[in-house]
Amino acid sequence: MRQMQFIRSNTFLWALAVAATLALFVVGLFAFVYRELDDYLIARSDRMITTQIHFMAGLPRDRRARAVADQLEQDSRHVHYAGLFSARGARLAGNIDRVPSGFDLDGTVQGVRLDPLETAAGRSPIVRTVGRRLDDGDVLVLGRHVDETREISSVVGQALALGVLPAFCLCVLAGAWLSVRAQKRVEEVNQRVQRIVAGELRERLPEGNADDPFARLARIVNGMLDEMETMINALAGVGNDIAHDLRTPLTRARLALERGRTHATTLAQLQEVTDKAIAGIDQSLAIVTALLRLTEIENNRRTAGFGNVALDEILREVCDVYEPIAEDKGIALGVVIDRGVQVWGDRDLLFEAIANLVDNAVKFTPAGGRVKLELKSDDRTALVGVSDTGPGINEQEREAVLRRFYRSDKIRNTPGVGLGLSLVAAIVKLHGFRLIIGPAPGGRVEILACTARESAARRMPISDVGSGKREVDVMATRDALDAGTCRMSETEFRGVTPSLVACASASLLKPVSRFEMWEC
Amino acid sequence: MTRILLIEDDIETAEAIVAELAERSFEVQWAPNGIEGLDHARTSHPDAMIVDRMLPGMDGLTVVEALRNDQIRTPVLVLSALGAVDDRVRGLRMGGDDYLTKPFAIVELVARIEALLRRPTENRETVLVAGPLELDLIERTARRGEREIDLLPREFRLLEYMMRRSDQLLTRAMLLEEVWNYKFVPATTNLIDVHMGRLRHKVDAPGDVQLIHNVRGSGFILRGRQ
Numbered sequence: 001m002r003q004m005q006f007i008r009s010n011t012f013l014w015a016l017a018v019a020a021t022l023a024l025f026v027v028g029l030f031a032f033v034y035r036e037l038d039d040y041l042i043a044r045s046d047r048m049i050t051t052q053i054h055f056m057a058g059l060p061r062d063r064r065a066r067a068v069a070d071q072l073e074q075d076s077r078h079v080h081y082a083g084l085f086s087a088r089g090a091r092l093a094g095n096i097d098r099v100p101s102g103f104d105l106d107g108t109v110q111g112v113r114l115d116p117l118e119t120a121a122g123r124s125p126i127v128r129t130v131g132r133r134l135d136d137g138d139v140l141v142l143g144r145h146v147d148e149t150r151e152i153s154s155v156v157g158q159a160l161a162l163g164v165l166p167a168f169c170l171c172v173l174a175g176a177w178l179s180v181r182a183q184k185r186v187e188e189v190n191q192r193v194q195r196i197v198a199g200e201l202r203e204r205l206p207e208g209n210a211d212d213p214f215a216r217l218a219r220i221v222n223g224m225l226d227e228m229e230t231m232i233n234a235l236a237g238v239g240n241d242i243a244h245d246l247r248t249p250l251t252r253a254r255l256a257l258e259r260g261r262t263h264a265t266t267l268a269q270l271q272e273v274t275d276k277a278i279a280g281i282d283q284s285l286a287i288v289t290a291l292l293r294l295t296e297i298e299n300n301r302r303t304a305g306f307g308n309v310a311l312d313e314i315l316r317e318v319c320d321v322y323e324p325i326a327e328d329k330g331i332a333l334g335v336v337i338d339r340g341v342q343v344w345g346d347r348d349l350l351f352e353a354i355a356n357l358v359d360n361a362v363k364f365t366p367a368g369g370r371v372k373l374e375l376k377s378d379d380r381t382a383l384v385g386v387s388d389t390g391p392g393i394n395e396q397e398r399e400a401v402l403r404r405f406y407r408s409d410k411i412r413n414t415p416g417v418g419l420g421l422s423l424v425a426a427i428v429k430l431h432g433f434r435l436i437i438g439p440a441p442g443g444r445v446e447i448l449a450c451t452a453r454e455s456a457a458r459r460m461p462i463s464d465v466g467s468g469k470r471e472v473d474v475m476a477t478r479d480a481l482d483a484g485t486c487r488m489s490e491t492e493f494r495g496v497t498p499s500l501v502a503c504a505s506a507s508l509l510k511p512v513s514r515f516e517m518w519e520c
Numbered sequence: 521m522t523r524i525l526l527i528e529d530d531i532e533t534a535e536a537i538v539a540e541l542a543e544r545s546f547e548v549q550w551a552p553n554g555i556e557g558l559d560h561a562r563t564s565h566p567d568a569m570i571v572d573r574m575l576p577g578m579d580g581l582t583v584v585e586a587l588r589n590d591q592i593r594t595p596v597l598v599l600s601a602l603g604a605v606d607d608r609v610r611g612l613r614m615g616g617d618d619y620l621t622k623p624f625a626i627v628e629l630v631a632r633i634e635a636l637l638r639r640p641t642e643n644r645e646t647v648l649v650a651g652p653l654e655l656d657l658i659e660r661t662a663r664r665g666e667r668e669i670d671l672l673p674r675e676f677r678l679l680e681y682m683m684r685r686s687d688q689l690l691t692r693a694m695l696l697e698e699v700w701n702y703k704f705v706p707a708t709t710n711l712i713d714v715h716m717g718r719l720r721h722k723v724d725a726p727g728d729v730q731l732i733h734n735v736r737g738s739g740f741i742l743r744g745r746q
Contacts, residue, residue: 278737289603289705293704293705321674321700324715324717325708348605359707359708
């Protein structure tokens with residue numbers, strides 16, 4: 001089974017393919033070399049016998065037979081053939097029995113089957129031969145058997161055997177080795193991943209020192225695991241917070257019920273106790289409801305409920321709802337609208353977000369203070385600002401207020417669930433808008449949105465929303481904006497928050513990337 | 521006697537609801553699953569129905585849809601543990617008339633059932649009357665007896681809603697949903713009380729018989745009949 005796997009493994013198959021290609025290539029190369037060499041030898045031999053026949057043809061007649069005999073005598077390798085024939089075809093000298101039939105005696109070299117005079121095995125080889133009819137009518141035929149060809153072919157064959165076979169085997173072995181090595185590493189990674197899956201969040205993949213792709217991949221995955229571990233721990237923290245926040249009202253309810261059971265003597269007393277208990281339970285339920293709502297918004301990637309929403313109307317409505325409450329508290333609530341503007345979004349959610357901001361502002365502003373709702377806009381951006389004369393949110397707490405259940409120590413005793421700003425942040429994020437928290441003293445929270453016309457111009461297909469590789473944090477601080485320290489090109493926004501891409505001023509904000517490693 | 525069909529699979533919840541409604545002199549028929557419930561709804565023609573959304577056998581919304589397909593228009597209150605806005609919208613779109621998320625206060629349930637049973641008919645009257653109160657919907661004016669009441673638009677809207685449902689308990693949640701069109705629970709819990717306080721201050725002048733009543737722990741009633 002394991003062997004099959006190893007043979008079927010990609011690395012090994014690739015190695016096999018490379019080896020086969022290499023072998024084919026080498027065989028082709030050898031064939032080419034063989035052919036070229038053969039051609040060269042034949043051409044050389046042809047030139048040699050042509051020169052010889054010229055030389056012999058130039059000799060006086062009586063010396064020709066002698067020259068033919070000498071030539072044959074000196075030929076120790078028995079590759080030369082020569083024949084001198086009379087005009088009628090009778091052999092005068094040499095080792096050729098007769099002039100080959102159909103042989104042109106015009107001095108061109110041809111490959112012909114000669115009939116040797118004395119032959120070992122009675123075979124008649126094909127020989128490069130040239131023939132001429134001499135001036136006196138005699139016929140001179142010279143031939144040379146190019147036997148080196150066979151030697152070359154045997155040498156080439158040997159070279160092939162010595163070269164290609166080991167190379168092929170080497171290739172296959174290397175492939176097998178690489179394959180086994182890769183499989184070993186995959187197996188190791190698999191084991192570690194299994195441990196991670198089993199809940200061992202601290203486990204990491206082996207990185208090694210080498211800079212090979214495998215090690216780089218491991219480093220990327222490890223980076224991701226670091227990030228995920230942090231996030232999971234944060235979530236676990238949230239779980240603890242929830243448990244803690246639920247426990248407080250439940251404890252009150254339980255205590256009330258317990259005391260009532262022991263001490264209540266009249267129906268009125270019992271009812272009072274029950275009311276207290278119900279209030280405690282209702283507060284726990286409010287926490288659960290708010291939390292579910294938050295999850296609902298955070299998980300909601302759909303923008304089905306989106307449309308053009310008039311922000312000025314929402315602001316007036318929110319103001320309308322909170323005016324009596326502010327008045328009761330002795331707070332002046334005002335709304336300043338530059339001009340009407342529409343944004344692309346979910347009306348109910350935007351209302352919820354702005355109502356939450358105003359709710360907070362009214363809650364934390366002491367009597368005699370002011371809460372101001374503002375809407376400023378230009379062609380591309382719209383800015384909703386909620387400012388108050390309350391204590392505001394100081395530098396250290398700015399990040400923390402967006403955390404679930406965060407409640408400043410100063411406001412421990414103010415009623416509320418502690419999810420308000422996280423909810424606003426979630427809604428703002430869903431819209432691809434931006435939440436800006438101003439510096440204390442005096443509370444100021446702004447939502448920087450992009451006008452409907454602008455987002456329509458640059459709107460991306462809905463399926464792309466949220467599919468971006470980079471997660472962008474929605475929070476930026478006003479200081480950082482003013483200081484101009486955070487700057488980022490528009491292209492980096494693309495694919496993440498489509499509506500932000502359009503905003504000139506938004507592109508000045510710095511999104512905090514959570515997955516830096518995807519950038520490479 | 522008003523007859524109500526309750527389709528709810530949890531026996532304890534069902535028993536509590538049945539007991540509570542019986543106390544308020546409703547006749548309640550209980551079905552523990554969707555198939556039985558649909559059967560009862562078709563044969564016994566109740567005045568209103570309370571349908572749990574998640575039921576064994578047949579989903580609550582399917583029951584409602586089946587009824588609506590049969591042209592049975594019985595008002596339905598859908599109960600559900602699914603509280604998300606999307607779930608609610610789906611519940612109402614599939615034929616539910618009102619949607620209540622579990623867990624709920626029993627007074628909330630009763631108030632909503634009453635509201636369903638006494639849904640204001642689609643009338644074209646332009647002047648609403650409740651006791652000494654008169655609301656002119658065209659002139660946008662309100663008067664109590666001879667006294668002219670000066671109302672802000674939001675107060676007018678609230679009073680109109682209450683006069684259409686006079687002598688009914690209106691819970692805070694109902695008012696938030698219907699008058700303010702809230703799709704969420706506001707962080708400030710006394711939001712409605714403050715608005716109601718304003719309205720009451722204008723409607724019930726010192727010395728007048730009180731028309732707007734605060735029902736402790738549950739909501740408000742506009743009493744037209746004294």
